[in-house]
Amino acid sequence: MTDRNTSDLLIQVAMRAEALPIIHLLSLKPIGRMDPNLPSELWQGIVHGHCISLVTNGCDPEFDCDRIGTESAAIVAFLALRITRPKLIFNAGTCGGFASQGATIGDIYMPTRFLFHDQRVALPKFDAFAKGEKTTADFPKIRSATNAKHGTCSTGSSLDTTVDEMAFFAAESVTCKDMEAAAIIRVARDFQTPFIALKAVTDLVDHRQTVQEAFLTNLKFATGRLADAVDHAARVFSAV
């Protein structure tokens, strides 16, 4: 890979529908695939004086939908970090929030604690590895520019929530639930690259409306809010 791909900031987004409002707002240009064997797509542009790369997980050729979830998140993070060598990686996406924790649809979360809620291995050391708990430094300028809420993000590869997971969320004071962040931060650590998650709430996990109905109803609104947050964060990026 050539140096022309190196970037100041890498933004990783799972779904095309989550990425398009950001791509349009930042006027990023399509570059194409990072690797012929992976459907992940790369966009780039100069934004607020910074070279920005955005990658999506891409469309699965067999199932004809975005490759959401932790395995694609980790593979794409590895490749994108290796190619673009950014100073900072954002994972921008949607999440489930909790009404009991004060979340409303369209809120932006910038968690500083990450873990997995669907990985359990009751063996010494592997138990902590499976839970994958990691914390990040706070970035106060980015937090205030995006008006983002604090909290803990828990990651799993399912959109819905089981009764046991609800108990886990309560015990761990989880404030948002997604399908990528804890997988990406693990790879970002391997590259010693600072990591920030910006997550817009599409659904409330502790609400009686089904997650799929809320997600589809609120996706456009939440991703619009997400794009504004990413733009504001990119504006103050040099001040980080």
Ligand code: ADE
């Ligand atoms: N993305 C948006 N809503 C979500 C939820 N409830 N769980 C996991 N990922 C999500």
